[in-house]
Amino acid sequence: MTRSGAGPAACRFCGMPLRHVFADLGLTPLANRNLRPDEVAAEKKYPLITRVCDNCLLVQADDSVPPDAIFSDYDYLSSASFGWVAHAGHYCRDMARRFKIGGDSFVVEIASNDGYLLEHFVAMGVPVLGVEPAANVAEIAIKAGVPTEVAFFGVETARKIAARGRKADLMAANNVLAHVPNSRDFVGGFAELLAPEGVATFEFPHVMNLIEYVQFDTIYHEHFFYLSLFTVEKIMASAGLRVFDVQELSTHGGSLRLFVCHDGASHAPGERLAEMRRREHEKALDRIDGYTGFAARIAAVKDSFLTFVADAERRGKTIAGYGAAAKGSTFLNYCGVGYPRIGEVYDRSVLKQGKLTPGGHIPIVPIERLAETKPDYVVILPWNIADEVRQNMAFISEWDGHFVVAVPRTHVFVEG
Numbered sequence: 006m007t008r009s010g011a012g013p014a015a016c017r018f019c020g021m022p023l024r025h026v027f028a029d030l031g032l033t034p035l036a037n038r039n040l041r042p043d044e045v046a047a048e049k050k051y052p053l054i055t056r057v058c059d060n061c062l063l064v065q066a067d068d069s070v071p072p073d074a075i076f077s078d079y080d081y082l083s084s085a086s087f088g089w090v091a092h093a094g095h096y097c098r099d100m101a102r103r104f105k106i107g108g109d110s111f112v113v114e115i116a117s118n119d120g121y122l123l124e125h126f127v128a129m130g131v132p133v134l135g136v137e138p139a140a141n142v143a144e145i146a147i148k149a150g151v152p153t154e155v156a157f158f159g160v161e162t163a164r165k166i167a168a169r170g171r172k173a174d175l176m177a178a179n180n181v182l183a184h185v186p187n188s189r190d191f192v193g194g195f196a197e198l199l200a201p202e203g204v205a206t207f208e209f210p211h212v213m214n215l216i217e218y219v220q221f222d223t224i225y226h227e228h229f230f231y232l233s234l235f236t237v238e239k240i241m242a243s244a245g246l247r248v249f250d251v252q253e254l255s256t257h258g259g260s261l262r263l264f265v266c267h268d269g270a271s272h273a274p275g276e277r278l279a280e281m282r283r284r285e286h287e288k289a290l291d292r293i294d295g296y297t298g299f300a301a302r303i304a305a306v307k308d309s310f311l312t313f314v315a316d317a318e319r320r321g322k323t324i325a326g327y328g329a330a331a332k333g334s335t336f337l338n339y340c341g342v343g344y345p346r347i348g349e350v351y352d353r354s355v356l357k358q359g360k361l362t363p364g365g366h367i368p369i370v371p372i373e374r375l376a377e378t379k380p381d382y383v384v385i386l387p388w389n390i391a392d393e394v395r396q397n398m399a400f401i402s403e404w405d406g407h408f409v410v411a412v413p414r415t416h417v418f419v420e421g
């Protein structure tokens with residue numbers, strides 16, 4: 006699927022030519038690839054361009070990175086995030102109650118990671134199966150008592166599992182739909198494995214929030230799709246599935262959870278589905294107008310941040326960052342700001358400490374350094390956790406330090 010360079014690429018879902026750029030963030034290193042000092046010289050950059058299809062309105066990343074470069078460094082564990090574990094517990098209890106999931110049911114999770122979600126069902130005595138492509142991560146789940154199949158999910162894997170004689174009453178796919186390049190085959194797998202009255206849920210960051218709050222820093226190479234209800238309904242229909250309910254979640258700056266069933270199943274379409282269709286229509290997400298003009302708004306976010314940085318430097322102030330995650334990498338690389346303008350980035354993960362951020366090569370250091378360095382400004386790069394960080398580290402006001410967020414525009418907080 007590498008682009009030939011002659012003419013526009015084809016939409017990954019409907020195959021129509023892609024004529025509209027959604028966001029061009031320039032040459033960018035892989036956002037999740039923090040570097041050891043000896044890896045800096047070999048760092049590669051790839052164009053980070055997203056386009057929108059004027060036929061199905063799928064916002065999608067260009068195919069610019071060789072797949073082995075993306076997937077060779079998988080070291081993220083869901084259970085390392087307390088927020089996600091709590092989210093998973095709520096999900097399991099809600100689903101069990103609403104869809105009467107019990108000891109006679111069968112629950113399958115796709116991209117089940119280390120089993121952090123399914124273990125809640127295991128505790129309720131519900132038979133489960135995880136499907137996880139990363140063998141090292143699947144092994145952790147299996148050791149924790151969560152049966153897990155090491156496989157990429159699609160029609161073939163689904164048929165193999167269904168052939169064992171049991172279809173799924175509930176299937177969960179949280180934050181995976183946007184990361185799978187062949188969505189037809191992926192969604193087709195749900196049609197194969199879901200029981201006639203079964204329910205599948207899909208969670209993904211809502212492109213409506215990406216546009217409205219200029220969350221362009223959620224764009225990175227490993228993230229292929231930026232999804233609306235409008236487009237996902239088309240993708241589901243291609244596999245004989247339909248959405249019957251939708252819930253809004255606060256995760257990742259605003260996500261949707263879609264409830265999906267077979268076209269012929271008895272689940273009645275809910276009020277919230279009609280409401281979300283109406284809201285997306287109001288925001289023009291069902292036509293190309295809703296997606297054009299985003300590039301100019303991104304440029305304004307960058308201008309706002311560069312003005313702040315230049316002003317701080319003129320006044321002799323020091324700037325540091327908080328949170329060495331993908332968001333900050335995309336943001337700082339697009340702004341062209343790295344070390345030494347940002348002196349260091351604080352992060353809790355010992356796996357990241359001692360490494361350098363992609364592109365800008367800012368040293369990643371333990372949180373404790375903050376109280377020693379006493380920077381004048383700390384830019385909270387994952388803005389979605391800004392409240393939590395400000396609360397936990399309010400002590401920066403002791404040296405008149407200030408927290409800053411840069412999206413949707415640069416804002417300096419006054420603490421205390």
Ligand SMILES: [Zn+2]
Nearest residue numbers: 016019058061
């Ligand atoms: Zn399309």
